[in-house]
Amino acid sequence: MKTNKSVRGLQYVAAYFGALVSLYPIFLMLTSSFKTNIQILKNPMSLPTSISFTAYSKLIHQIPFGTYFWNSVVVSVVSVAFILLFGVLASFYIARYPFRWNGALFFFFLLGMMIPIKLGIVPLFLLMKKLSLLDSVWSLVSVYTAIGLPLAVLILTGFFRTLPKELEEAARIDGASDFGVMWNVLLPLIRPALGTVMIMNFIMAWNDFFFPLIFIQDDMKKTIPVGMLSLFGQYSTDLSMLFAGLTLASVPMIIMFFLASKQFMEGMTAGAVK
Amino acid sequence: MNNFAKSTWWKKGAVHLFPVPALAVYILFVIYPILSAFGYSFYDWKGHTRGEFVGLGNFVSLFTKEPFNHLFWNAFGHNLYYFAVEMAVQNVIAFVLAYLVYSKLKGSNFLKMAYFLPRLLSVIVVGFLWKLMLNPNNGIVNVLLKKIGLVSWAKPWLGDPTYALTSITLVNSWFGIGFSMLIFLAGLHAISTEVIEAARLDGVKGLRLIRSIILPMMSQSLIIITVFTFIHAFEAFELIYAMEGSQGEPYNSTDTLAVFFYRIAFGGSSGGDSVALGLGSALAVVLFFIIATISALFLYFTRNQSAQ
Numbered sequence: 001m002k003t004n005k006s007v008r009g010l011q012y013v014a015a016y017f018g019a020l021v022s023l024y025p026i027f028l029m030l031t032s033s034f035k036t037n038i039q040i041l042k043n044p045m046s047l048p049t050s051i052s053f054t055a056y057s058k059l060i061h062q063i064p065f066g067t068y069f070w071n072s073v074v075v076s077v078v079s080v081a082f083i084l085l086f087g088v089l090a091s092f093y094i095a096r097y098p099f100r101w102n103g104a105l106f107f108f109f110l111l112g113m114m115i116p117i118k119l120g121i122v123p124l125f126l127l128m129k130k131l132s133l134l135d136s137v138w139s140l141v142s143v144y145t146a147i148g149l150p151l152a153v154l155i156l157t158g159f160f161r162t163l164p165k166e167l168e169e170a171a172r173i174d175g176a177s178d179f180g181v182m183w184n185v186l187l188p189l190i191r192p193a194l195g196t197v198m199i200m201n202f203i204m205a206w207n208d209f210f211f212p213l214i215f216i217q218d219d220m221k222k223t224i225p226v227g228m229l230s231l232f233g234q235y236s237t238d239l240s241m242l243f244a245g246l247t248l249a250s251v252p253m254i255i256m257f258f259l260a261s262k263q264f265m266e267g268m269t270a271g272a273v274k
Numbered sequence: 275m276n277n278f279a280k281s282t283w284w285k286k287g288a289v290h291l292f293p294v295p296a297l298a299v300y301i302l303f304v305i306y307p308i309l310s311a312f313g314y315s316f317y318d319w320k321g322h323t324r325g326e327f328v329g330l331g332n333f334v335s336l337f338t339k340e341p342f343n344h345l346f347w348n349a350f351g352h353n354l355y356y357f358a359v360e361m362a363v364q365n366v367i368a369f370v371l372a373y374l375v376y377s378k379l380k381g382s383n384f385l386k387m388a389y390f391l392p393r394l395l396s397v398i399v400v401g402f403l404w405k406l407m408l409n410p411n412n413g414i415v416n417v418l419l420k421k422i423g424l425v426s427w428a429k430p431w432l433g434d435p436t437y438a439l440t441s442i443t444l445v446n447s448w449f450g451i452g453f454s455m456l457i458f459l460a461g462l463h464a465i466s467t468e469v470i471e472a473a474r475l476d477g478v479k480g481l482r483l484i485r486s487i488i489l490p491m492m493s494q495s496l497i498i499i500t501v502f503t504f505i506h507a508f509e510a511f512e513l514i515y516a517m518e519g520s521q522g523e524p525y526n527s528t529d530t531l532a533v534f535f536y537r538i539a540f541g542g543s544s545g546g547d548s549v550a551l552g553l554g555s556a557l558a559v560v561l562f563f564i565i566a567t568i569s570a571l572f573l574y575f576t577r578n579q580s581a582q
Contacts, residue, residue, distance in 0.1 A: 007480075015374040018367070019388035022452070026391060028414060029403050044414050082299070090296035093289060105293060112304050114569040116509050118532060119558035120307030122539050122551060123314065127307060146303035149296050178289040207396035210512055214540070225396040229516075232402055242406060246399050253394045261387055265456070 026250070033244040040239045055244035062235070065248060067220055068227035072252075075137050075223055076205040079144035083201050084194060086145065087152030092182045094153065095160035096168065106157060112150030117143075121214060128215055139215040140223070144208070148201040159193035160186065195263055206253055224249050308562065314555035325552075332556035342553065349529040356443055356530060357507035364447035365499055368454035373484070375455070376462040386459070390452035397449070401516025404445045408432055432517055435527035442528055446513050450506075454499055461495030462488070501572045508565050511536060531561050 032040050033055055034048040059065065094106050117124075124143070125134075133139040163186055171185045187194075209225035216222050222230075228249045235241050257264055315332055318325040336342050371389055375382045392400065407414045408431040416428035431441040465488065473487045489496070511532035518528050539554035 011374055011377065012379060014370065015379050015385055018371050018374075019385050021448070022388050022392055025403055025407060025448075026395075028407070041412050044412060044417050086296035086299060090293040093292040097289065105297075109296075109300065112300060114505065114566050115304060115308055116505070116532075116562060116565055117304055117308070118509060118511065119535065119562055120304070120311050122554060122558075123307040123310035124303065127302075142299065142303050146299045149300050153296070178292075182292075203394065207394075207398075209396060209398045225398045228396075228402075229398055239406065239412075242402065246403050249399050250395050254391070257387075257391070257394050265386060265390070 026254075029243050029246050029250070033240060033247045035240055035243075037239050040243075052240075055238075055240040056248070058238075059231075059241055059244050059248065062241075063227060063231055063245075064220065065224075065227070068222055068224045069252070071137055071221060072206055072223040075140045075144065076202055078137075079141050079148065079205045080198055080201050082141065082145040083148040083152050084197060087149055087156050087197060088182070088187065088194075090149070091153050091156035091160055092186065095157045096182075096186075106153070109150050109153040112147070113154070117147050118210060125214060134215055135218045135221050137221060140205075140208075140211055143211050143215075144201070144205045148197075148204065151200065152197045155193050155197055156190065159190040163189055192266065195266075199260075199264055203253070224252075311555045311558045311562075314551055315559045317552050319551035328552070332552045333560070335553060336556050336560065345526065345529065345534055346531075346557070348526055349531045349534040352439055352528065353508050353510065353530050355439060356446070356510050357504055359440070359443035360447060360450065360503045360507055361500070363444065364450050365454050365503060367447070368451045369458050371451065372455045372458035372462060373488075375459055386455075389455050392449050393452040395449070397512040398516050400445065400449050401513050404441075404448075405432065405517050408441060435525050438518065438528045442514055442517055445517070446510070449513070454503075457495055457499055457502075458492070461492040464495075465491045497572060497575070501569055504568055504572070505565055508532075508561065531557065535561065 028045075031048055032044075034051045034053070036052060036054070039046070039048065090105075090109070094102050094109075128134050128139045133142065167185055167189075168181050171181050176184065207225060209223075209229060212223050212226040213229065216226060219227075219230075228245050231245050232242060316327055316329060318328045318331065336346055371385075375386050375389075379385065395403075408416075410416060410428070410430040410433065413431075415431065419425070419427045429437050431437050469491070470483070470487060473483060478487065508530075509532055510530045514528050514530060514533050515536070535554055535557050538550055538557060
C-alpha cells in the first residue's frame with residue numbers, strides 16, 4: 001500500500017512536470033510579448049510588471065498582419081473543404097463498390113503517404129509557373145489539397161467500410177441515387193472521421209511555411225507563418241516585437257483549440273485507431 | 275436514345291466519376307512532380323534548359339565526386355541521428371506520458387491538452403521561439419542554468435557544431451511529443467480492459483505489466499509510430515531552416531538530406547546552376563528510395579503480423 005502511494009506520487013510529479021515543460025515556453029512567449037526589451041534582457045524570467053502593448057502596435061504598423069491572417073484563413077478553409085469533398089467522393093467509391101480496380105486505387109492513394117512531396121518541389125515550382133499560379137493563394141490550395149488527400153482517403157475509407165450494407169440497400173429501394181446514398185445516408189454517420197480529417201489538415205495548412213516560402217513572393221499574398229519569417233529577418237534585435245510576432249502567429253490556432261478541444265482530442269485519437 | 279435510357283446510363287455510370295476530382299488533383303500535384311524529378315535526374319542541366327542525357331551520371335557524381343559525396347554521407351548520418359533521437363527521446367517520453375494519462379491521474383484532460391499544445395504552433399514559430407530561448411547571452415536556457423549554479427553548462431547551443439544538431443533534435447522532440455502521445459493513447463484505449471484486469475488478478479503489475487502485456491498488444495501503434503517517425507526524420511527540413519537558416523550552419527553540422535537538397539535546388543551554391551537541377555533531382559530520387567523502401571518493409575512486416 002505504501003509503495004503504491006509513492007508510485008502514484010511519482011506519477012503525478014512526472015505528469016505535471018511534463019505539462020510544465022510543454023507549456024512554459026508558450027507561457028514565456030506570451031508574457032515576454034508584453035514586456036519591454038530592457039525588461040526581457042534584465043529579467044527574462046520575471047512576469048511583466050505592467051502590460052505593454054507597444055510591441056503589438058509597432059508590429060501591426062510594420063506588417064500587414066490582417067492581410068496575412070485573411071490569406072491563411074482562405075488557404076486553410078478552401079483546402080480543407082476540397083480535401084473533404086474530394087476525399088469523401090473517392091473514399092465512398094473505393095469502400096462501397098465491388099469494382100475490380102478499387103484495391104489498386106486505394107493503394108495508389110496510400111502511396112502518397114510515403115512520397116516525400118517536398119522532393120518534387122522543383123518540378124512543382126515549374127508546374128505552378130506554367131499554370132500561372134505563382135504568387136497566388138491557389139498554388140497553396142492545390143498543393144495542400146493534393147497532399148491532404150491520401151490520409152483523408154485512408155481514414156474515410158476505413159469508416160465507410162464499417163457501415164452496414166443494409167442501410168444503403170434500404171435507401172436504394174426507396175429510389176435514392178448513388179450520390180443520394182452517400183450524401184444523405186452515409187455521410188452523417190461518418191461525422192467523427194470527417195472531424196479528424198478536417199482538424200489534421202487544418203493544422204497542416206495553417207502552419208505550413210515551406211510551400212509559401214517557395215511559391216509566394218508578393219507580400220500581400222503571404223500567409224501568417226511565412227509573413228512572420230520575413231519579420232524575423234528584419235527585426236532580429238527587437239525581442240519584445242519578436243515575441244509579439246510569435247504570439248500573434250499562434251493565438252488563432254490556440255483559441256480554436258480551446259473552443260473545440262473535445263472534438264480535437266476525440267478526432268485525433270479516433271483517426272489513429274482505425 | 276430516348277430520355278429514359280439516358281437517365282439510367284447517367285445513374286449507373288455517374289458513380290465512376292466520384293474518384294475523378296481527387297485523382298486529378300493528386301496526380302497533377304503529387305505524382306507528376308515526383309515522376310518529373312526522376313526524369314530530371316538523368317539530364318545534365320545547363321541553366322534553365324535541359325542539357326544532354328547523362329544516364330546515371332548525376333548519381334555517380336553524388337556518390338563519388340567531392341564535395342557532394344562527403345556532404346551526402348554527412349547529411350545522411352544526421353538524418354539517422356534525427357531518427358534515433360525522435361525514437362529514444364520523443365517517443366519514449368510520449369509513451370510514458372500517454373501511460374500516465376491512461377492511468378487516470380487527476381486532471382488528465384488538462385494534461386492531454388498541455389502535452390498537445392506545442393503541436394499547434396507553426397514549425398517556424400517553434401524554431402524562432404527556441405532560437406530566442408537558446409540564445410547564448412540572454413536566452414532563458416542559459417540564464418536558468420547559470421541561476422542554478424551550472425555556469426559551465428551554459429553553451430552557445432545553436433552556434434557550436436558540437437551541440438547544434440542535438441539542440442535542434444531536442445526542440446523537435448518537444449514539438450512532436452503531443453502527437454505521438456495521442457497515437458499511443460489511442461493504442462492503449464484499444465486494448466481490452468479485461469485482458470489487463472486478468473493479468474492484474476494474476477499478480478502482474480508495474481513495469482512487467484507494461485512490458486509483457488501492454489507493449490505486445492500495442493504493436494500496431496508502435497509500428498505506425500516508427501514509420502511516421504522514420505518518414506518525418508528523413509524529411510527533416512523546416513525546423514533546421516528556421517533555427518539555422520538554409521545554409522545549415524555551423525560547418526554543415528546540422529545538414530540533413532532535405533537541407534542539402536534545398537541548397538542544391540534553390541541555393542545554387544554547390545556547383546552552380548548547370549548541375550543543380552540534375553544533381554538535386556538525383557538526390558531527391560535517392561531520398562525517395564530510402565523512404566519508400568523502409569516504409570514498404572515496415573508495412574510488409576505489419577501485414578505479416580496481422581496475418582498471424
